[in-house]
Structures are given as structure tokens and as C-alpha cells.
Amino acid sequence: MSFALILKNPYIASGLAIVLIFVAFALFADVIAPYSPIDAAGPPLQPPNKLFVMGTDNLGRDMFSRIVYGSRIVLMIVAMSISLSGFIGSILGLVSGYIGGVLDKVLSFVMDSIYAFPSLILAIALSVALGPSPVNAAIAIAVVYVPTYFRMLRGHVISIKNEGYIEMAKALGLPTTRIILRHILPHVLKTLMIVFSMNSADAILTEAGLSFIGLTVQPPTPDWGFDLYKGRGFVLAGAWWLMAFPGLCITLLAFGFALISEGVSRIVGVRLR
Amino acid sequence: MSTVLIVKDLWVKYFTSSGVINAVSGVSFSLSRGEMLAVVGESGSGKSTLGYALLNMVPKPGRIVKGEILLDGVNILKLSEEELRKIRGSKISIVFQDPFTTLDPLRKIRDQFMEFLMEHGIDKNNALKIAREYIEAVGLTERVLDSYPHQLSGGQKQRVSIAMAISLNPSVVVADEPTTALDVVVQKQIMDLISDIKRRYSSSFILITHDLALALERADSVMVMYGGYVMEMANKNELAKNMAHPYTKALFESLPRIKQRTLPKYLTGYPPDLRNPPPGCIFHPRCPFASEKCRIMKPELVEISKGHFVACHFAR
Numbered sequence: 001m002s003f004a005l006i007l008k009n010p011y012i013a014s015g016l017a018i019v020l021i022f023v024a025f026a027l028f029a030d031v032i033a034p035y036s037p038i039d040a041a042g043p044p045l046q047p048p049n050k051l052f053v054m055g056t057d058n059l060g061r062d063m064f065s066r067i068v069y070g071s072r073i074v075l076m077i078v079a080m081s082i083s084l085s086g087f088i089g090s091i092l093g094l095v096s097g098y099i100g101g102v103l104d105k106v107l108s109f110v111m112d113s114i115y116a117f118p119s120l121i122l123a124i125a126l127s128v129a130l131g132p133s134p135v136n137a138a139i140a141i142a143v144v145y146v147p148t149y150f151r152m153l154r155g156h157v158i159s160i161k162n163e164g165y166i167e168m169a170k171a172l173g174l175p176t177t178r179i180i181l182r183h184i185l186p187h188v189l190k191t192l193m194i195v196f197s198m199n200s201a202d203a204i205l206t207e208a209g210l211s212f213i214g215l216t217v218q219p220p221t222p223d224w225g226f227d228l229y230k231g232r233g234f235v236l237a238g239a240w241w242l243m244a245f246p247g248l249c250i251t252l253l254a255f256g257f258a259l260i261s262e263g264v265s266r267i268v269g270v271r272l273r
Numbered sequence: 274m275s276t277v278l279i280v281k282d283l284w285v286k287y288f289t290s291s292g293v294i295n296a297v298s299g300v301s302f303s304l305s306r307g308e309m310l311a312v313v314g315e316s317g318s319g320k321s322t323l324g325y326a327l328l329n330m331v332p333k334p335g336r337i338v339k340g341e342i343l344l345d346g347v348n349i350l351k352l353s354e355e356e357l358r359k360i361r362g363s364k365i366s367i368v369f370q371d372p373f374t375t376l377d378p379l380r381k382i383r384d385q386f387m388e389f390l391m392e393h394g395i396d397k398n399n400a401l402k403i404a405r406e407y408i409e410a411v412g413l414t415e416r417v418l419d420s421y422p423h424q425l426s427g428g429q430k431q432r433v434s435i436a437m438a439i440s441l442n443p444s445v446v447v448a449d450e451p452t453t454a455l456d457v458v459v460q461k462q463i464m465d466l467i468s469d470i471k472r473r474y475s476s477s478f479i480l481i482t483h484d485l486a487l488a489l490e491r492a493d494s495v496m497v498m499y500g501g502y503v504m505e506m507a508n509k510n511e512l513a514k515n516m517a518h519p520y521t522k523a524l525f526e527s528l529p530r531i532k533q534r535t536l537p538k539y540l541t542g543y544p545p546d547l548r549n550p551p552p553g554c555i556f557h558p559r560c561p562f563a564s565e566k567c568r569i570m571k572p573e574l575v576e577i578s579k580g581h582f583v584a585c586h587f588a589r
Binding site for chain 1 (some may be wrong): 328330332333357358359360361362363366367369371373374375376377378379380388389393434438544
């Protein structure tokens with residue numbers, strides 16, 4: 001399957017476009033943002049106008065600049081958490097599924113226990129326990145999503161580990177690590193891809209949740225979730241833009257990842273939900 | 274001829290949740306260099322389990338509970354997992370039944386072949402040389418190395434499996450029904466190839482098959498198994514002359530013959546339930562000659578003439 005073909009998929013193309021806009025925001029924030037995100041740029045609580053396209057907040061900071069810089073925190077936490085959970089969850093899933101036995105029983109039990117918690121509640125609890133910081137938030141979100149990778153990969157590994165080519169690899173005397181990495185991993189890669197893209201959408205919402213209750217960054221650092229929380233006090237005073245734009249961005253980014261995930265699962269031909 | 278493999282009193286059981294299955298019960302035999310021993314039996318006779326046991330890789334929940342497998346004088350049941358890994362593929366290798374699943378569909382033959390050789394300590398250049406040599410030895414062209422498994426036919430895939438199995442010149446090659454999944458013409462080609470390899474490299478083969486005719490045609494000696502027990506064992510010529518066990522006779526009579534107008538005879542009944550094997554001779558419920566003695570006493574494997582062993586109270 002060529003790269004061009006993947007891009008032709010409408011789901012992936014549109015999802016990727018959305019995500020890439022925010023990635024560009026994060027990478028080129030200094031160029032794109034018209035003002036500083038932490039210093040007052042104009043009068044407070046200005047509605048969107050030509051100078052301030054998304055208005056200003058109660059301290060006169062430009063909302064658009066805060067959104068642009070805020071994408072850094074969101075994307076960083078999400079990238080860290082999904083790579084961490086993907087890495088740990090996949091390794092555990094591969095090993096547990098392949099080796100089986102007591103190890104598999106114990107790991108499955110632990111993972112199912114984690115899975116039994118509502119994800120946001122668990123992430124909040126872990127975040128509080130670790131202390132508020134972007135890295136700790138990323139770890140908390142990673143822990144929450146490890147079981148998803150674990151369960152999906154373990155299931156797929158179990159379904160293929162009795163295939164003839166695995167038996168043959170054993171009979172030819174290949175070491176277990178090599179069998180797992182070279183003969184099993186390539187076959188479960190498609191599962192991994194789907195879980196990965198699906199999880200990123202979830203992770204964004206969880207991250208926003210943590211930010212909303214102030215568990216990621218300290219003010220005045222710009223952050224979508226936290227801005228959403230601060231804007232809440234001014235909505236009744238008519239300053240709708242303080243909540244609308246951060247909320248819209250969170251939704252859009254999650255939607256972008258969801259589109260990619262949908263496209264990937266359509267191409268791979270596996271549906272997980 | 275030197276002996277390469279000695280199996281002594283081998284017992285394999287599967288410990289399933291619904292009971293213990295006695296898959297291989299007290300099997301003993303030896304194999305000389307350049308010899309082909311055919312293990313014949315119907316489904317569930319324990320012949321495939323025996324094949325796995327020879328590589329000490331009986332699938333879970335199976336376990337070798339007793340016995341010795343001496344490969345070149347080394348008891349492989351006493352080896353560590355790492356030592357076992359090293360002898361698998363190099364000292365003893367196996368060709369599986371279904372060539373359509375034994376090659377990794379995502380990787381080229383060259384990759385798989387060289388990976389295997391390099392894991393056994395051969396450097397890259399030599400690995401490529403050996404891969405080329407053996408791909409040609411099994412009658413394929415070098416082009417096959419650059420193919421993916423789906424580009425090859427069943428017969429070609431089985432040839433690749435055989436090439437890999439013999440490429441490190443193992444003492445014993447176990448061929449677990451190597452032709453069952455192939456069509457008849459290709460079956461003959463593959464068996465010709467195996468006979469040819471056996472002659473050329475004087476390799477020892479254990480041919481696991483359900484086809485007594487094939488065994489009598491190709492092997493040097495034949496071991497007939499039923500319900501995990503050895504029923505009869507003899508060299509091919511002796512067995513062809515004098516089939517002493519009723520089960521061997523029944524198997525032979527079930528073969529279709531040219532010019533025969535009627536259907537071949539077949540054995541009524543079903544293979545024994547190995548969770549609760551019948552008392553006495555395991556074959557007695559299906560045996561046309563069964564007597565009271567057979568229902569009570571298990572017959573020992575006795576030598577009725579030189580090298581001809583039979584487990585039947587009435588054999589002579």
C-alpha cells in the first residue's frame with residue numbers, strides 16, 4: 001500500500017489536515033502568534049475583532065496567541081503519553097500473549113483492574129498523587145491507556161502464536177525474542193496502528209480534563225484546558241469567546257485524530273468499535 | 274551404520290482440563306545414520322506428538338513424563354532451553370505437514386532462510402551461500418529466494434521447508450506428513466526429493482505418515498502406532514512379508530488395489546479415547562481376533578523374529 005493511497009483516503013486526509021494545523025501551531029508558535037501569550041496585549045475582555053481575532057481575556061492577553069502556544073502543551077503531553085503507553089502496553093501484550101502461563105494470568109489481572117476504572121478518574125487520581133506537572137500528567141495518561149494496548153495486542157498475539165510459521169521458527173531454533181520481534185510484531189502492527197490512532201483522540205480529551213482542573217501547567221502558561229476553566233467565570237458576563245475557542249480547539253484536535261483512526265481502521269480492514 | 278537416535282521408553286501426556294490424555298506410551302526405537310523410519314498410524318495414534326517430542330517441543334498442556342531421547346548420545350530431555358534451541362534446526366529438524374502456513378507470509382524466503390542460518394552462528398556470506406546451495410539442492414532456482422511465500426506453489430513451499438530443514442546437515446530430520454497437504458503429483462515429487470536427499474546426504478529421516486503403502490515403498494523400517502502404543506515394528510521387507518499384528522493387517526487391507534473390483538476393507542469402530550484407554554490390549558475393541566485375554570492383559574512388545582517386534586498375544 002503506497003503512501004499516496006493512504007493520503008487519498010478522505011478520513012485520513014481530512015484528519016491529518018486538522019492535526020497538522022495544530023502541529024504547525026506548536027512548531028511555529030513564535031511566528032504564527034501575533035502577541036505574547038502571557039503578557040497583556042490590549043484591553044481586557046475584548047470580543048473577537050480585527051486586532052484580536054479570538055478576543056482578549058480578563059487580563060488583556062490575546063486568546064489566539066494563547067491558543068497557538070497552548071497547542072504545544074497539549075501535543076507534547078499527548079505525544080509523550082501515547083508513545084509511553086504504546087511502548088509499555090505493546091511489549092507487555094506481546095510477551096504476555098506469547099509466553100502465556102502464570103505471567104499472562106497475573107498481567108491480565110493487573111491490566112483488567114486498571115481497565116476497570118473510569119479513565120478520567122484514574123488519570124486524575126494518578127496526577128494528583130504524582131503532583132501537577134506536564135510530565136506527570138503524561139505519565140498518568142500513559143498508565144490509563146496501557147491496558148488498551150495490552151489487551152488488543154495480547155489477543156492478536158494469542159490468535160497467531162499457533163500459526164505454522166511460529167511453530168516452524170521454534171522448530172528451527174530461533175530465540176524467543178527474535179520470534180516475538182521479527183515474526184509476531186509485524187503481524188500485529190495493524191492492530192497497533194489502530195489502537196494508537198484511536199488512543200490519541202481519547203488522550204487529548206483526558207489531557208484536557210486534567211488541564212481543566214489544573215493538573216498540568218501552572219498559570220500563566222497557556223493551556224487549552226486550563227483556559228477553558230478560567231473562561232468559565234466570564235461567560236455570564238457575555239465573554240463567550242474565552243470558552244468557545246479553547247473548547248473548539250480541543251474538540252477539533254480530538255476529531256482530527258478520530259478521523260485518522262477511522263481511516264486507518266478502514267484501510268486495515270479491522271474494526272475495533 | 275552408526276546409531277544417531279535412540280528413544281527409550283518415551284511417555285508423553287497431555288494434561289487437559291478434562292483429563293489426562295496418554296498420547297505416547299512407552300515408545301522405544303533407534304535410528305541409524307542414513308536410515309528412514311516410517312511411523313505409521315491413524316489420526317490420534319500419537320505419531321505427530323512423537324515427532325514433536327523428538328524436538329522436545331510438545332505443545333502445552335503436553336509434557337514428556339518419562340523416557341530418554343539420545344540424539345548423537347546426548348539426552349535432549351536434559352538440555353536447557355538455550356541448548357535445546359541450538360540443536361533444533363541444526364542437529365534435529367522437522368518438516369511440517371502444511372507448507373501453506375509454515376513460512377512467514379510477510380517476509381521473503383531469503384530473509385527467513387538467512388535469519389535461521391545466522392541464528393545458528395553462520396556469518397552472512399556463508400549463510401547466503403548455503404541458502405543458495407540448498408535451494409538448488411531441492412530443485413528450485415535462486416529466484417525463489419527473492420519471492421514471498423504467496424508467490425510460490427504448495428510444492429515449492431514444501432521444498433523450501435525441506436531445504437531449510439536439511440541445510441545445517443542435521444543428524445535427524447523429522448518429516449511430519451510432509452505430503453498430506455499437497456496434490457498427488459506433487460506428493461510423488463516431494464517423496465522422490467526426500468528419498469534423493471536421504472541418499473545424497475545420507476541423512477536419517479523419521480517419516481510420520483498415515484499411509485502404510487507410502488511407508489512400505491519409501492522407508493527402511495516401519496513402526497506402526499495405535500493409541501500411543503507401538504503395535505508392530507520391523508524392517509520394511511520383513512514387514513511386507515509377514516504382517517503379524519491384526520492392526521497392521523487391517524491397515525494394509527484398507528489400501529485400495531489396482532484391479533480390485535470391490536471396495537477395500539476397512540476397520541470398524543473408532544480410535545480409542547486416550548483419556549480412558551480400554552483395559553488390556555488397547556486395540557481389542559476393534560480387533561477381529563480379540564479374546565478374553567486381550568481384554569484383561571496388555572500384550573508386551575516381543576521379538577518374533579530378528580528385528581521384528583509385535584505387541585499381540587497371538588502373534589508368532
